Every structure is written in C-alpha cells, then in structure tokens.
Amino acid sequence: MNETLKANASQTAPDAGPAVILELRGIVKKFPGVLANDQVDLKINAGEVHALLGENGAGKSTLMKVVYGLYQKDEGEILVGGKPARIRTPQDAMAFGIGMVHQHFMLVPTFSVIENIVLGLRPERYPLLNLAESMQRVKVLADDLGLNVPLATRVGKLTVGQQQKVEIIKALYRGARILILDEPTAVLIPQETEELFKLIEKLQEDHVTIIFISHKLKEVMKVSNRVTVMRRGRVVRTFNTPETTISELAESMVGQTIDLTIVKSECQPAGAVLSVEGAVARDDLNITKLNGFTLALRAGEIHGLAGVDGNGQQALVEAIMGLRVLDQGRILLKDQDISRARTAERILSGIEHIPENRQTEGLVLGLSITDNLLIENFELPPYADRGWRKFRRMEARAEQLMEKFDIRAPGAGVEAKKLSGGNQQKVILARALGGNPSVLIAMQPTRGLDVGAASFIHRQIVQARDQGCAVLIISSELDEIMALSDAISVIYEGQIVETRPAAETNLNRIGFLMAGGRPEEAPVGPAEEITFLT
Numbered sequence: 001m002n003e004t005l006k007a008n009a010s011q012t013a014p015d016a017g018p019a020v021i022l023e024l025r026g027i028v029k030k031f032p033g034v035l036a037n038d039q040v041d042l043k044i045n046a047g048e049v050h051a052l053l054g055e056n057g058a059g060k061s062t063l064m065k066v067v068y069g070l071y072q073k074d075e076g077e078i079l080v081g082g083k084p085a086r087i088r089t090p091q092d093a094m095a096f097g098i099g100m101v102h103q104h105f106m107l108v109p110t111f112s113v114i115e116n117i118v119l120g121l122r123p124e125r126y127p128l129l130n131l132a133e134s135m136q137r138v139k140v141l142a143d144d145l146g147l148n149v150p151l152a153t154r155v156g157k158l159t160v161g162q163q164q165k166v167e168i169i170k171a172l173y174r175g176a177r178i179l180i181l182d183e184p185t186a187v188l189i190p191q192e193t194e195e196l197f198k199l200i201e202k203l204q205e206d207h208v209t210i211i212f213i214s215h216k217l218k219e220v221m222k223v224s225n226r227v228t229v230m231r232r233g234r235v236v237r238t239f240n241t242p243e244t245t246i247s248e249l250a251e252s253m254v255g256q257t258i259d260l261t262i263v264k265s266e267c268q269p270a271g272a273v274l275s276v277e278g279a280v281a282r283d284d285l286n287i288t289k290l291n292g293f294t295l296a297l298r299a300g301e302i303h304g305l306a307g308v309d310g311n312g313q314q315a316l317v318e319a320i321m322g323l324r325v326l327d328q329g330r331i332l333l334k335d336q337d338i339s340r341a342r343t344a345e346r347i348l349s350g351i352e353h354i355p356e357n358r359q360t361e362g363l364v365l366g367l368s369i370t371d372n373l374l375i376e377n378f379e380l381p382p383y384a385d386r387g388w389r390k391f392r393r394m395e396a397r398a399e400q401l402m403e404k405f406d407i408r409a410p411g412a413g414v415e416a417k418k419l420s421g422g423n424q425q426k427v428i429l430a431r432a433l434g435g436n437p438s439v440l441i442a443m444q445p446t447r448g449l450d451v452g453a454a455s456f457i458h459r460q461i462v463q464a465r466d467q468g469c470a471v472l473i474i475s476s477e478l479d480e481i482m483a484l485s486d487a488i489s490v491i492y493e494g495q496i497v498e499t500r501p502a503a504e505t506n507l508n509r510i511g512f513l514m515a516g517g518r519p520e521e522a523p524v525g526p527a528e529e530i531t532f533l534t
Contacts, residue, residue, distance in 0.1 A: 099176025304485030
C-alpha cells in the first residue's frame, strides 16, 4: 500500500493536475457541548507541503487526529489515493501510510532512540527482536535524510530538536508517506526551526507529503505550497501560498481586518524601578531554578526575557510576586528591599502580574467580571467602607475598565468562565494596568489568543511603557519578544547569559544563547526589525 502511495506522489498524468493523495469529505467531530469539526472538506495533493492554519480551538489538530485514528469521526468520509479508507486507530492510519508527529512527543525518556523507534512493531522473527539489524536499517534511513541522531542514547538525554527528529524517523520507519506535523516549531529554538525546514525540503524531494499544522503566519508562508485556513471548526479558504499575504491569511483566521503592526516610539528609559540581585531559589522538588540571577527593570522600558521553558522563568516570576522565598539574594523596589514582603503588599506597592495560565492562576472562573477586576482591592476605599462593600461603585469601575480594555460581554456580572480566551486575558490585563502600576510582569501574555486579541494586548503593553511603567515580558514566542522589547536578556539554567538592546541582537544569536552557547562564541549579525507578531 505504501509503495502505491509513493507512486501516486511521483507520477501524475499529463495535464491532469496534481494527484490528490488525501481527501476529506464532510468530516464532523463532536465533543460534549463542542462542535470541533463542522462539515470539513479538504484535499491534500501528493508531494506538497500543505499548511493547516488557524488559531487555537479552530479545529485543525482535531481534524488531523481524526485522520490519524486517534479520534473517530461522527460523519464524513476519508479517501487515501482516491479510495475510501476506514481509519479507526493509528495502526489503521499507518497501514495507509499516514504518520503523525504530535506537539507533545510520544517518546519513552528512559528508552534508547532505537528502542523508541521500533517500539510496538512486530519483529520479522517474532518473538525475537534483532535490535542490531533494526539499528542498521534506521541508520540507513537517518543517513539518507542527513539526520545525525545517536541511536543508542536514551531519549531523555536528547535536546527537544533531536527528540523531534526521532519522532519523524519513527514515522518514516513505519512507512509514512503522508506526514502530519502538529505545531512542530512550538518548542524549538530558531536554529532547530531552520533545521526542521531543511528537513521538510528534503522530505518533499523524496515525495513525502507534509501537512504542517500551525498558527504562525510567517512560518506558513516560508514552508508551504498551499494553506488551508480553519476558523471555528470550518474551512474558510485554501490559498496558494505564493499568491497570498500574511495580512490576507490573518484576516481569514479571525474574520476581520487586523493591523499586525506594533507601533512603538523610541524608548526613553529612566532609572531602575525593580532590581533582582543574586537571586537563588529552588522549586517544589528542591531543584535550583535561579542560580545567582540578576536583572534590573527600568521605568519606561520593555525588557524581554528569552529562554527555553524550564530555565527558571517561573521561579523568577514567583519570587518577584512573593510566591516563592529566595534562598539567597534580594529584590529591590525603588531601593526598598521587598524580599520578605507579602504578595498583597507588593501589589499595593505597584507591582502587577499577568500569569502564564489565565484560567488557573489569573482568574476565579466562577466569579463575575467585576469581582475578578477588583479582587486585589475590593476591601479598600472607594469600594468598601468599614467592611461594607460598595457594589455600585465596583460595578461602575468594572464597566469603565470593560470599555477601556474592550472586554466584550453582556455585562460586568457575567462569570469569567463564560468569556472567550481573549476576553479572559483582557480582564487580567485591565486589572493589571487599570491602576497604572510602576512594574508589570507579563508571562506568556498572548498565549492561545487570536491575532486580534494579541495585537490589542501588545498595544496596551506599549502604552503602559510610554506612561513610565517598567515591563518584563517572558514569552516562548521569540518574535513577540523581538517586536515588543527595548532590551533583551537570555536566561539559561537560572542565570542571565547576556543582556543587550533589542536593536543590537538577532534571532540566531538569541537562539544560540538559549541553547547554552557562550556569548563570545555567539553569531554576530545584523539586527532584525520585527514590527509585527506572526
């Protein structure tokens, strides 16, 4: 069957147009209370890189999990090579030459690379497994793709980029000629992303069809031949990539015209407002997460902190907000040591926080918009007097913030859990910026948001900077850090590796330092001006 797919990918009748290797007709997938895929039609041509673009919740990953057999469709038909395909399990999908590399890898960390690749396959001489013979076959495949992966090494010791290569090899070793990549760059540093794009080019040369799931416009424009945009479970339109633009794709994603440009005047920083000096902190497992961390945030400046997740960012935010006690070092707010101050005291002193997870850390979902907006000071004047809450004043203030920060809901009494993700994030933003704080700590401020909501939040953060706020942006999206920041620091294993003005660095240098490279060995190149998030 796989040989047939390979032939279809490389042989097309004259003047017949590209061969359709995978077709979806009227696919419907429902979950309780959610219509994830609504009558989806899609055609994938043999040998192309076909991007599936949409915001989180658009239904793109669900659709591909149906194709791969992880979910069962409720309605519709799947055709492979022009013939109906009954796919109920991943094993069925693999039999039709379909493989999938998930955003969160499906590898056993304690197993070696070769053990992960052959895991679940029936050996030719069952029940005996000739691992040396399998290793030789895998080595030939890896060499053909130009992938240098240590087959005998435990997967847990590999970098994220290497683990992704293992997943790709595993799928191809099982005969995949249609390869689904689900948000493949989400966890990669820039250098690893470029390596992946080169690998995709090589796979396309070998007539492998790639379905590239993403929400990143710039990457889709770079890597794909065609783009299908999904919104709210439906296909909006399919574009030929060379014939479209980032703006057109963004408009299709959200259903309206979006200005992606971040307009930012030149930074005019003042003195340090918040300083972290020699901070040492451990996590709940007693593992050191901050190891002599030092950083100063200046008034009127956006300071970006770049780093691979897990290098101390969470511990830093918790330490600044009083949620984690330092073992060593101190935190200064305008020369006042606040290292032992309670969280409430820090908030009242002008430090505000946009947490990483809006639903578990940023909101009380069962409370109203009003209560969430004023949860930090509801017991203080003018919202309370001698223990009595002033509900009309609270509601009036909430409505004022809703209008200013474009929070869309029928009224301030609506529960937070009934809001969209973008409006939930705007509630947190309004609470944080509504009182004109002197310091804003924003961790993943636009994660999971559509481009319209993200653009609005970016403008509000820049406006806060212009009003004199010292802003710290922590984001896994390097384009976001590059576009917003006036200065950028790189964190690695709980320490600052380098701090530079944003105009004097670039993505390659930052990525090198994020991977543990030394500053004196980091590539030096022209600065990249990124004025919009894609």
